[in-house]
Amino acid sequence: MPMLIGLPKETKDHENRVGMTPSNVKGLTRRGHRVLVQSGAGEGSFLSDDEYRLAGATIVPRAEDAWAAQLVVKVKEPTPAEYGYLHRDMMLFTYLHLASDRPLVEALLSSGVTAVAYETVQTADGKLPLLAPMSEVAGRMATQIGATYLQKTQGGRGVLMGGVPGVAAANVAILGAGIVGTNAARVAAGCGAQVTVLDVSHDRLKYLDDIYRGQLQTRFSDEYNIEEAVYDADLVIGAVLIPGGRTPWLVTTDMLPKMRRGSVIVDVAVDQGGCIETSRPTTHSNPTYEIDGVVHYCVANMPSAVPRTSTFALSIQTAIYVVQLADEGVNAVRKNPALKFGMNTHRGAVTYPAIAQEFDMQYVDPLQALGNA
Known part of the structure; x- marks a missing residue:
């Protein structure tokens, strides 16, 4: 089924990267998915709204419009001002770095969001392709x-x-x-x-x-x-x-x-x-x-100082995983072991062992947490 995908503008200080390039968006819209891009999301990386529009995206004026999606793709973790956008039926795909951010962990858990962290997506050979x-x-x-x-x-x-x-x-x-x-x-x-x-x-x-x-x-x-x-x-x-x-x-x-x-x-x-x-x-x-x-x-967020280089370098690597999440939903986590490692939270459960250990929380195996979802 088609997936509704949101691409909000980053809110972290001087964060000029953007989660997807127009090329990524075009690949998704060609597969039948709908992509909502917040106006100005790509400006920091010198990517215009017109470029996203030509790639098939719908440009939306407000952050909440882009966040009101089934899959939200970002670069950096949500800031406190964005916690209210998190919801149970959302998949969030971004850098999270939760081990040093208990308030964000608690926000993800209380909202029930399925959070997949770039930095913990890990392939069978132990590599971290999105980090x-x-x-x-x-x-x-x-x-x-x-x-x-x-x-x-x-x-x-x-x-x-x-x-x-x-x-x-x-x-x-x-x-x-x-x-x-x-x-x-x-x-x-x-x-x-x-x-x-x-x-x-x-x-x-x-x-x-x-x-x-x-x-x-x-x-x-x-x-x-x-x-x-x-x-x-x-x-x-x-x-x-x-x-x-x-x-x-x-x-x-x-x-x-x-x-x-x-x-x-x-x-x-x-x-x-x-x-x-x-x-x-x-x-x-x-x-x-x-x-x-x-x-x-x-x-x-050092790489945001060179956002155009960083945005393109990152989106090249994330593209295949975004497509899998868009096509399969949470089932992509079951099918792809790399995404299983990437899933940090799901519907109120901590699904990454290092995070559970850091904050003395209960760890739930990702596949167990998914259950019949």
């Missing part, structure tokens, strides 16, 4: 942003990433060698910085060592090595991921006074709680703060 594109963007941006805030005019140490002949380059410590860390390392090494990447996975460290052949150092991530790397760093990039769960603190409050004055922390993991104890979510409007002389950049 990967934004991790690539955020990782590359982290080094770029760090280089900016190392400037004295931005509160930093006044260190140039690549140095100049006769003067040392910046020292960059990257905590985590996953997609974010690997992309951050790529840009930092390309800038000529002295780069150290820390991780607990020998395979990931070996991969980076083989690829870069001496252009960066790899170290096992333990307390001693973390402290040594962080204390020597001009820039620390937090790139740790616990799929669906809260990130552990690798840099504690009592470590900050021992760090270089004017050094910079970019905590990409902040949307999962952060891997720096002193991290707290910031916005593009007010991106940084200073503690013990260390500049903290903790914007929870």
Whole structure:
């Protein structure tokens, strides 16, 4: 049966991405589905209402019109102002990052919405295909942003990433060698910085060592090595991921006074709680703060600063799953194991184990929760 799909405009601070491109919409309307696009939803990514209209969408003036759908596709989690739009017969497909947001968990549960999180959709080989594109963007941006805030005019140490002949380059410590860390390392090494990447996975460290052949150092991530790397760093990039769960603190409050004055922390993991104890979510409007002389950049939606790149990169990966949810409804979760991992809540039940564990809530297996729905 045809599905009514909503594409609302994002409301998070400076969130300029949009959940679907006109190309995605055209693919859905050709399959007989109806897509409601809130007017201006794509403007931040330079996608006009006319482009969506030509793709077969119906342009609606208000957010509530787009939310009054069976399937709502977004980029970021609902903000408190949007909680009232959630309802029992809705499927919500977006980034959620629930491990650090109990009020949102409670809103999803009380509304009964079926919430499928991009970041926990997981394939049989353990990959996170919908987290990967934004991790690539955020990782590359982290080094770029760090280089900016190392400037004295931005509160930093006044260190140039690549140095100049006769003067040392910046020292960059990257905590985590996953997609974010690997992309951050790529840009930092390309800038000529002295780069150290820390991780607990020998395979990931070996991969980076083989690829870069001496252009960066790899170290096992333990307390001693973390402290040594962080204390020597001009820039620390937090790139740790616990799929669906809260990130552990690798840099504690009592470590900050021992760090270089004017050094910079970019905590990409902040949307999962952060891997720096002193991290707290910031916005593009007010991106940084200073503690013990260390500049903290903790914007929870970093890729929205490059929305056109990010929107297209994300929508390429989400398209196949949106089609499955539109064609099959919640039955797509039964048929596709990747979407089963992605389902975080359904009709008042927590269906992702890390979320239940974080908030001491009862976990219900996704297929059990679906029952005969």
